[in-house]
Structures are given as C-alpha cells and as structure tokens.
Amino acid sequence: MNALETTGLGMRHRRTWALRDCSVAVPAGRVAALVGPNGAGKTTLLRLAVGLLTPTTGQVRIFGRPARESGERTAFVAQNKPLYTGFRVSEMLRFGRGLNPRWDDAAARRRLTELGIPLDRRIGRLSGGQRTQVALTVALAKRPDLLMLDEPLADLDPLARDDVARGLMGAVAETGLTVLLSSHVVSELEGVCDWLVVVNGGRVQVSGDIDELMARHSLLTGPAETADALAARLPVVSRSGAGRQATLLVRDDAPPPDPRWSARPVTLEEMVLAYLRTPDAAALPRPALSPAH
Amino acid sequence: MFWLTWRQHRVQILVTGGLLLALGVLMLVSALRATAYLAEYAPPGCPGPAVSCSAVNQVVYTDHYRPVFLVFGLLPIFGAALIGVFWGAPLLAAEFERGTNALAWTQAVPIRRWLTVKLGMLGALVAGAALALSAMVGAWRNIFSGVTGDVTMEPGNFTITGIVPAAWWLFAFAVGAAAGTVTRRTLAAMAVTVAVICLALPVVFSSRPSYAEPVRVVTADRSSVARGGGALVRESWVDPSGRELTAPPPPPCPLPAGVDTRSDRAQLLGEECLVGSGYRYAVYYHPVDRFWRFQLTETAILLTGALAFGALAVVRTLRHRG
Numbered sequence: 001m002n003a004l005e006t007t008g009l010g011m012r013h014r015r016t017w018a019l020r021d022c023s024v025a026v027p028a029g030r031v032a033a034l035v036g037p038n039g040a041g042k043t044t045l046l047r048l049a050v051g052l053l054t055p056t057t058g059q060v061r062i063f064g065r066p067a068r069e070s071g072e073r074t075a076f077v078a079q080n081k082p083l084y085t086g087f088r089v090s091e092m093l094r095f096g097r098g099l100n101p102r103w104d105d106a107a108a109r110r111r112l113t114e115l116g117i118p119l120d121r122r123i124g125r126l127s128g129g130q131r132t133q134v135a136l137t138v139a140l141a142k143r144p145d146l147l148m149l150d151e152p153l154a155d156l157d158p159l160a161r162d163d164v165a166r167g168l169m170g171a172v173a174e175t176g177l178t179v180l181l182s183s184h185v186v187s188e189l190e191g192v193c194d195w196l197v198v199v200n201g202g203r204v205q206v207s208g209d210i211d212e213l214m215a216r217h218s219l220l221t222g223p224a225e226t227a228d229a230l231a232a233r234l235p236v237v238s239r240s241g242a243g244r245q246a247t248l249l250v251r252d253d254a255p256p257p258d259p260r261w262s263a264r265p266v267t268l269e270e271m272v273l274a275y276l277r278t279p280d281a282a283a284l285p286r287p288a289l290s291p292a293h
Numbered sequence: 294m295f296w297l298t299w300r301q302h303r304v305q306i307l308v309t310g311g312l313l314l315a316l317g318v319l320m321l322v323s324a325l326r327a328t329a330y331l332a333e334y335a336p337p338g339c340p341g342p343a344v345s346c347s348a349v350n351q352v353v354y355t356d357h358y359r360p361v362f363l364v365f366g367l368l369p370i371f372g373a374a375l376i377g378v379f380w381g382a383p384l385l386a387a388e389f390e391r392g393t394n395a396l397a398w399t400q401a402v403p404i405r406r407w408l409t410v411k412l413g414m415l416g417a418l419v420a421g422a423a424l425a426l427s428a429m430v431g432a433w434r435n436i437f438s439g440v441t442g443d444v445t446m447e448p449g450n451f452t453i454t455g456i457v458p459a460a461w462w463l464f465a466f467a468v469g470a471a472a473g474t475v476t477r478r479t480l481a482a483m484a485v486t487v488a489v490i491c492l493a494l495p496v497v498f499s500s501r502p503s504y505a506e507p508v509r510v511v512t513a514d515r516s517s518v519a520r521g522g523g524a525l526v527r528e529s530w531v532d533p534s535g536r537e538l539t540a541p542p543p544p545p546c547p548l549p550a551g552v553d554t555r556s557d558r559a560q561l562l563g564e565e566c567l568v569g570s571g572y573r574y575a576v577y578y579h580p581v582d583r584f585w586r587f588q589l590t591e592t593a594i595l596l597t598g599a600l601a602f603g604a605l606a607v608v609r610t611l612r613h614r615g
Contacts, residue, residue, distance in 0.1 A: 050399045052615030071401050078395035084301070085391070091300060098296055099400035142401065 001063060003028040003146045003178035004049055008058030011044050018044040020202045022058070023284075026180055028145075031172055032195035033210075034182040035272055041202045042182040043079060046150050049180070050076040062146055072102065075144035079151045081135040085124035089117060092138055100142045108141035115167075129160025133167065140171050147171075149181040153188050165192055186269045196268075198275050205275050206283045210268065213283065217271050220248045222261030230258055237281045238274035249274040251283060294402060294410040302415060305379050309422050316426065320361060320433035327357040327436050340439030342520070350440045358437045365430060366449050372426070372458070373465040374490050376419055381469015382482035384411060385610055389477035398614050408607055412470065416603075419466045423459035430454060443522035443581045448498060451524075455588040460595035465490055467602035474609035497594065502526045504590040507577040515574045526577040533571030545570050 002025045009022040019041040026032040034042050047053045049060050051068035062070035083092055089112065097103045112119060115137075117130050126134065132152060139147055152168070153161045169192065172179060180197075183189055196213060198206035206213065217237070222230070227246035231239065235251040249266060256263050266274075275281055299306070330353060331340060339346035340353060388394040398404045430453050434444075444450045451457065465486070472485040507526040510518060515528060530538045544563035552559050579587065 047395070047615045050395075052395055052398065054612065071399065071403060074399070076395060076399040078392060080392050082392040082394075082396045084393060084396075087300070095297055095300075096400070098294060099397075099402040101401055138396075 001028045002026060002061070003030070003063060004032075004180060005061045005064075006045070006049070006058060007061075009045070009048060009055050009060060010057035011041075011048060011053060012056040017202050019048070019199070022199070022202075022204050024197055024204050024207050026178060026195055026197070028063070028178050029176055030195040031169075031179045031193045032181070032197060033189040033193035034180055034197045034199065035186055035189070036182075036184065036199040037276060038184055040199045042184075042199055043150055045199060046076070046148050046180070046182060047078075049148060050074055052076075070146075072100070072142075073145045075139035075142045075147045077132075077135045077139050077147075077149045077152060079154070081132050083123045083131065083135055083138070085122070087123050088120050089123065089126075089134055090119040092123060092134060093119070093141070096138045096141055102143045104141050104143055108137050111137050111140070111167075115163075127160075129156050129163060132156060132160070132164050136164065136167060143175070144177060146178045146180065149179070151183060152181055153183065153185070161188065168192070186272045190268050196272075198272060200276055200279050203279075204284065205279070205281065206272075208283065214266060214268065214271060216253050216283075217249060217251055217266045218253060218263045219266050219270065220250055220256050220261050220263050222246060222256070222258065226258060226260065230256070230261065233257065237271075237283075238278045251281075294406065295414065298411050298414045302380070302384075306418060309376075309380075309418075313422060313425055313429075316365060317429050319364065320429055323357055323361045324433050324436045327353055330357065340437075342442065346439075353437065353440045358440060361433070362449075365426075365453060368426070368453055370494060372423070373461045373494075374487055376462045377465030377469040377486040377490055378483045380415060380419055381466040381471075382473050382486045383479050384415065384470045384473055385606060386473030386477055386479040386482040389473070390479055394614060404611065404614060408610060412603060412607070416463060416466060419462045420459040423462040424456070427454055427456070427458045442520065445584050446522060446524040446579060446581050446587070448501070448524070451501075451584075451587065452498075455584070457588050457591050457595070460592040460599070464493070464595040464599040464602070467599040467606065468493075470606040471602040471609070474606050474613070493598070497591065501587070501591065502579065504587050505579060505583060507579055510576045510578070511573045512576060513568050513573055515576055518576045518578055521580065523578040523580040526579065528574050528576045530567065531573045531575045537575055542567065542572065 004024075004026040006025075007023050009019060009024075010017060011019045022041070022045060024045075034045065036042050044053065048055050049062070049067055051060075051071070060067040062074055065073075067074075084095070087095065093105060093108050093112075096108070097105055109119070112134070115130070115133050117126070117133060123131065123134065136149075136152070139149075149168075153164060156164060165188070168179065168181075171177065181189075181193070194210050196206060196208060196210045197204060220230070220234075222245075224241055224244050224246040227239065227241070227248065231248060234248070237249045237251055239246065239248045241247045249270065275283070331349070334352075335349045336345060339349050388397055397407060434441075434450075434454075445454050452461065468489045469482065469486040472482040472489070473479070476482045476485055502524070508523075511531055512518065519525070530541055532538055532542065544566045546562075546566040546569075548554060548559055548562060552562065
C-alpha cells in the first residue's frame, strides 16, 4: 500500500508550471526525503498532497483516497511552522483537540514536558526550535498515518536540528507512521530517511529506496582520454574531472569494463548532486510498484 | 470549533460588547434624566404636539435628545464600517497572511465546517449586536416620542431602528470576509471593505425613496405633512386648474417696496401670494405607517448582498485555500 501516490500531477501558476507530470509513490511505513533545489516544486507537491492546492492536472491519492478526504489521516507542518502566535502552547493543544477526533492529548503534553516547553508560554515568545517542536507535537498528536513536513529543519541551529530530527525518529519508531519531508540540504537527511524523491525544475528525477539507489550507482575514476568511450557504453548521470583524471557517476553496479578505471560506491550527497546537475537524467521506477528490480 | 472561534475573535466580541454596554449606559442615563426633567417641569399634557408644550419640547430636545443622537447618529455609517473592518476583513485575510491557513485547513475538521461555524457564529453575534443596539435606541427614543414626534422614517433614524441595522452589519461583515479572500492581506482587505461600504451606503440611501410609490397630497399647508413624520420625497406646485407644474410659477403679486427679490422674505411672500391665488403644493412622501414595509425591503436588499458576498468568500476560500 502506498501512503502517497501521485499520477500525472501538475500545477500551473498562471503561465509557469510549478510542478509537471509528477508521478511518484511513497510506500507506507517509509521516511521519505523530498529533495531538490529552491523553487524545484517541493512545496507545491506537499501542498497538493495535503489538499491545500488544487492540481491543474493529475491526481493525488493518500492511502488510496483523494487528498481532500484525508484530513484525518494526514498531518502537515508548513515551512514557516504556522501557529497562532497569540495563543499559549496549551491553547494550541486545545485547538488540535477540538479539530481532530483522533487527538492524543496526553501524548502531546508528555512530549512538550519532556522537551521542557512550558504550556503557558505564548507561541510568539518561543524560540525557533521550540516553535518547530510545538508544530511537530500538534501534527503528531493528530495521530496521522502520513506526516508531511516542509523544510522542517531549515532555520534551526544544529542542536535544535538534531533535537527535532530525533523527536521525529522517535515518533516514527513508536507509531510506524509514514513521513515525507522536504529539504534542500541533503546531508541532514542521511540516517533519517530511507526513501528518496528528487524533484528538479518541476519534474521528478529520482524516486526509490535509498539503499537500493545507492547500490545501483557507482563512481568511476580513470584516465580522461578514455572517458568518452566508456561514457558511450554506460548510463552516465554526470561527469566531472580535472586534467588527466575523469570521474563518471554511472547508474550501473557492474565493475568497469576497462581495467584502467576504478569504481567505488557513491554517497547520498554525490548521487543527489549528480542528478541535480543533470536535469535530463532520471532514475524512476514505474510508480505504484514495490521497489523496482 | 466554537472554542476556536471564540478564542480567535474574542477581542472583537468583547470590544463590541463593551461599546454596546457604554452606549446603553449613556442612553439609560439620558433617558432617566429626561424623564426626571419632564416629571418636574412639563405642564400637564406635555410633552406633545400642543403649542403650550413647545417650550418644554425645545429644552428636552436640545439638552437631552440631540447630544445623544449626535453620538449614535454616525453609527449607521461607522458601525457598519467597523464591523466590516474588524470582524469581516481579518476573518480569512489574517489566516492567509500569517500562513495559518496551512494549519487550520489541514486538520481533520473539513474546511466547509470551519467556514460554516466561523461565518455562522460570528454572523449571529454581529446580527445580535445590531439588534441589541437598535432595541436600545428604540427604547431610548420612546422617552422622546412626545418631543420629536414619530421620526422613524427620517434617514438617520431609519438606518438605526428595527431590523435594518442587523442587515447593514451582516452586509459589512460579508463584504469584509470576501475582501479578505481577494487581497489575502488584512490591511488591504480593511481598505477594500471601507471602500465597498462607502459605495454601498449612498446607493442604498438614494434608492430608499423608490421602495414604494410615494403618496401624493395636494395641500395649502405643506408643514402639515412634515408634522406627520413621513419621509418627504419631493414637492411641486399645482396651478388653480389642478395641473402640476414642473417649475415654480412667477408670483402674481408685486413685492412691497424695499424687499430684495433674492431674500427669504421675498420667497415667503411669493409663496403666500401663490397660495392666496389658488395655487397649491403637491407633496410626495412616504407616511410613517410604511416603516415596516421599508424596513423589510431594505433588509431583503442588504441580506441579498450579504449572501452574495458571503458566497464569494466561501467559494474563493474553497478554491484558493493554499
């Protein structure tokens, strides 16, 4: 079962497409990273998935149901962590309790107490990290099956970033919910996410299990004069190099056919950057299938 | 949802309630003082239309009625504008502006229910507040009915009496809410709201005389109509043969020597001369017994407008909620 599934999803703002022909699936139980440069369409995809935007083309399904009928099963934390700044923390909890039948008030209070966030503090007087934690608490206390977070770790200091990431991981371990979080910083996703979606220029470039994707890609290094011949025989994602050394990132896990070349595994960041530098390259399984190959 | 509506709008609710209370106290004090004054100084049978009452009528009118009427005489315009600006405009604009639409409309409660409760609960409070004000004004004015006669058809009084205030306030509230979905900024929505209300007020006020065909009375004494308390529409001259004239006829009698033809006195003498020569006034007016008919007509017009703007706000919110 896919927690999130989009088919041919497109969103046009006046003349420009913020997202185009996007078919992507996130299986249930995954922690998926939605990666791409600023303005790639990440926010648009998330806002379509929670039903805040109406797609121009295609559709979104949340556990097989239309996005706008899934308010009870999804939770969303938007980029600026919107909360009512005049409310006290306890009033934000009352807001959540009043608007969500599955609300878990005890868990929310416990979580905030553990984080040392006073319930009578006004939202406007919280630090950035505390505010993110309150927004995350309100989202988690809904007991959603799919939690979507838009840049949850942006504009947090490293300590708060680590706290938020760990809080999120704790909740995933406890409840087994599916998470989709967007980010433009790839390094902060390693060890947190196990599914990757790369969007670039309004299109989906990569979608799949992170371990599998990494196993299917390798970084080849060898003499520059033979690079063209090798590149003609292998699916090259990106190529770089200086002087007589050339480096190819290829979507292939077989050892290089030319003995003068050496291969080593890619890191997540190298792989993502290689795709972002080459917007025409793509690594997409057919949507709605269990992990490809 | 009800708690949320109260929590988000309690400032408006409390301030409006406080202002109503202050106006109520003002009118209560005024009514008590006027009653005490009348009990002490009014001759038997006064206040009333009798000539012997005119002195006491005059005192009560200038010292007790007019100062308070000046306070709420502006309310038909300001009250509606304030409701539109502080109740209507922020309702949706503030959610868009602060990005909390992404919070409020991604909860389990569907956006339709959110809109229904907010618009319904706040609309009911707005209407209730307007009716409370109109009831207080009505009770206060009853004290002065002997002094002023029936003034409910006067434009200023008509707008603040009966059910029309509720219709105006609801209209303004809906305009504000709709403006918020267009501008998505609170301040801009407030400005648009004021602009729309400023346009709507003269349109509605100037169309009021055409809610019904006015009554036509041919009379030599036109102040008799004014004393009855109706709303004057227009008047013209009728010549001795009964034909209505479009322009005032030239007075047939010569003016006494030393009277400037442009003076008020020349005007008065000319009119007296015309009446003496068989000319009459044709007065078109709406008598006071049309009060409720006019109230219902204006309420229907404004509620139609309120529904149209309310529907615009709902449709735009549902379409562009993100």
